[in-house]
Amino acid sequence: MQLREILRIAAKKLKEEGFPTPFLDAEVLLSYILGVSRTFLYSHPEYVLTREEQKRYETLLMRRLLGEPVAYLVGEKEFRGRPFKVNRQVLIPRPETELLVDEALTLALHFSSGRKRIIDVGTGSGAIGVTIAAELERAWVLATDISCGALMVAQENAQRLGVRGKMDFLICKELTAISGQFHLILSNPPYIPSGEMEKLPAGVKNFEPLVALDGGKNGLDMHTKLIREAPSCLVPGGWLLLEIGGTGANMVKEIATDAGYTDIKIIRDFMGLERVIAMRKG
Template sequence: MAELPSAELGAVVRHLRARFDEGGVKEAALDARLLVEHITATTRADAMTDPGRHVPPAQMAALLAAMERRLAGEPPYRIIGSREFYGMTLALSEGTLEPRPDTETLVDLALPRVRAAADRHGACRILDLGTGTGAVALALLREEPRAVAVATDISLDALATATRNANMSGNAGRFDVAKSNWFDDVKGSFHAIVSNPPYIPSMMISSLEREVREHDPLAALDGGPDGLAPYRMIAEGARRHLHTDGFVAVEIGYDQEEAVKAIFASQGFQLFGAAQDLSGTTRALAFG
C-alpha cells in the first residue's frame, strides 16, 4: 500500500489528486478535496492559506485508507458516509441510493403543490415510494412545516437509514416509515405521492459506471426490461391512495418523458407539470 509523502495539508491534497489522475478518476481534484476536507476537518480555504498545516498520523492513516478505497472504485460520498441534498446532510448505507442533484428537480416540482395542498387542507400528507435515504420526503418536510410523510421501501436497511436522517434533520415527528413493495402494504390516502423509482433498463446495468453498478443497490437501479416497470406500478395503484385533488410526481430517466406520460395517461392521469435539470433535460413529471 502506497504511503502519503508528507504530513502537510497542501502536499496531501496534491498527492491524492495526482494518484486519482493516474488511476483514471474522473473528478480527481474534487474527490481529493472532498476526502481531505472531511477527514482533516479543514476547508478549501485552509489548504490555500495554510498549506503547511500539520496533518496528525491518525488522519494520515485514514486518508491513505480513503485513497485506496477511491482508487478501487468506491465513490467519495460512500467513503465519507453522507451527502448533501437540498440543504440537508443525509447518511448513506448499503441499502440506499446515493441522492444526486437531479433528484432535487423532483423536490422543486412537488414543493409548490405540497404547499398548495397544505393551504387547502391545513396539512399535506405525502407518500414517498422507494424512499431510500428519505431524501425527497425529508426535503419536502423541511420546506413545508405543515406536511407529514410516510416513506416506504422494500429494504429494512434503507428504512433504518431514512429514520436516522429524519432524526438528524429534526423531522422525525412528521416522518413515518413502512416496509412495502410499492402500494402492497400502504394504507390511507395522501395529497401527494412522490417517487424516484428505479428506471435503468435491466440490460443497461452492466454498462453503468463502476461507482454506480458496484456501490448503489441493484434494487434502486433496475427498472425492469424497459426501465418502465415501476412507473406502471405507480400509475396503476396511485388512485386508490390519492386524495381527490391530489397529485403524483416522479423522477424519470433522460429519455423516458414520452413513455412515462403515456403510462400515466393510460390510467386516466393528466400531466400538469414538468421540471428540467440544469442541462435542460426533463427529469420530473407531475400528474393529477
Template sequence: MKGTTLAELSLSARKRLTDAGIEGAALDARLLVEDLTGTTRTEAITDPDRIIDTDTLSAVDAALIRRISGEPVHRILGYREFHGLRLGLSAETLEPRPDTETLVDAIAPLLADIGEREGACRILDLGTGTGAIALALLAMVPEAHAVGVDISEDALATATRNALDLGLSERFIGVKSNWFEAISGQFDAIVSNPPYICSAEIETLQKEVRNFDPLRALDGGIDGLDAYRIIARESARHLEVGGVVAVEIGSSQKAEVTDIFLDAGFLLKTALRDLAGNDRVLMFTGGGKA
C-alpha cells in the same frame, strides 16, 4: 523530523487520483482530505503548513485506495448533500443526486399551498431510500408529514436516522412495504424516484453506479418501466382530490411514462427538465378519492 503538511497532503491526494484517471479527481481529493482531516477550504488557504498526524494520513491513504478502486467518494464519506441537507448513506440506499432536486422543487410550492390552506398535507414517498425527497419536502413545508416506503429494512433505518439527525423525525415515518402493499389512507402527493434502468443496460453503467448503488434501486425491468406501471395503477386510491403524483424518469422515457399514466386515468400537469436539459420529472393529476 518534519511531518506532512495539509498542503502537501492535498497535493499528493489530487495527484494520486489524477494519475489513476479518476474523473473529478481534484474535487474528490479535496472532499476526502477535508472530511478526514476535519479542515475546511478556508483553512487549506490560511493554514497550509498544519502538520497532519500519522493516523489521519493512514485514513486518507485508505480512502484514496478505495476511490481508485472505483468506490464513489460519497460512499467513502458515508453521506451526501441533497437540497441543502446532509444525508447519511448505507449499502441499500441509492446515492441521492442533484437531478432529483428537480422533483423536490417542482412539487414543494404545491404542497406549501395545500399546507397553508388546509393546515397540513401528507406525502407518500415510494422507494424512499435515504429519505431524500421526503425529507427535503418536510424541510421546505412545515405543515407536511411524510410516509417513506421501502422494501429494504436497511434503507428504512437509514431514512429514519436521517430524519432524526435533521430534526424532522416527528413528521416522518418509515414503512416497510413492497410499493403500496402495506399502505392505507390518502395523500396529497405521491412522489417517487423509482428504478428505471432497463435490465440489460445495468452492465453498461459506470462502475461507481453499477458496483455500489443497490441493484433493486436501479433495475426497472426489461423496458425500465415496471415501477411506473405499479405507481400508475395503484396511486388513484391513495390520492386526495386535487392531489398530484410526481415521478423522476430516465431522459428518454417521457413519452412512455406519460402514456402509462394517461392510460390509468391521469392527466399530465407538468413535465420538467433537469439542469442539463434532460427530461427528468413528470407530474400528474387525477384519480383522487371521491
C-alpha cells in the same frame, strides 16, 4: 508529510486514473480525515499530518482509486443544502432529484391550508421525504421502502434534521397496503433498463444498491406499477410525481393517460433532459 504535498500526490494519482474531479475528491477526503473544512486546507498548507492521519487518508484514497464514491467514503451527501447520511444501503442523492422536490412543493400549495399528507415511495436515504417535511409547513410524510437498512438510514436523517415528528416509516412493497388518502405521492423509482446496467460507471454499478437502479426491461417497471396503484391512495385531484431517466417520458405519459390521469406535465432538468413527470388523479 505536509498537507500541501499529500494533496498534490493524491490529486495526481486520481487524475492519472481518470477521475473527473481529482482535486475536489482529494480535498474532501482529507477534510473528512482531519475533521476540518476545506478552507482550513487552503489556509494551512504547511500543516504536518500525524502518522495515523496519513495512514487513514491513504486508506480512503486507495478505496477511492478502486472506484468507491466519495459520499460513501465520508458517509454523507448534501441535498438541497442539508447533509444526509448515506451508506451502501441507499442510493446517493443526485442534484437532479431536487427538481422533483421543487415541483412537489409548488403543487402542495394547490391544496387547502390544512395538513398535507404525502408518501415518499422508495425513500432510500430519505432525501425527498425529509426535505419535504423540512420545507413544507404542516406536512406529514410517510416514507416507504422495501429495505430495512434503507429505512434505518432515512429515520436517522429525519432525526438529525429535526423532522422525525412529521414522518412515519414503513417497509412496504405495494401502495395498496397503505390505508388512507394522500395529497401527493412522490418517488424516484429505478429507471435504468436491465440491459443497460452493465454500461453504468463502475462507481455506480459496483457500489450503489442495484435494486434502486434496475428498472426492468424498459426501465419503467416501477413507474407502471405506481401509476396503476396510486389512485387508490390519492385524494381527488391528488398528484403523483415520478422521476424519469431522461428518456421514456412519452411512454410514461401514455401509461398515465390510459390510467385516467389528467394535467400530465413533463419537467426538464438543468441539462434540458426530461426528468420529472407529474400527473393528477382524474
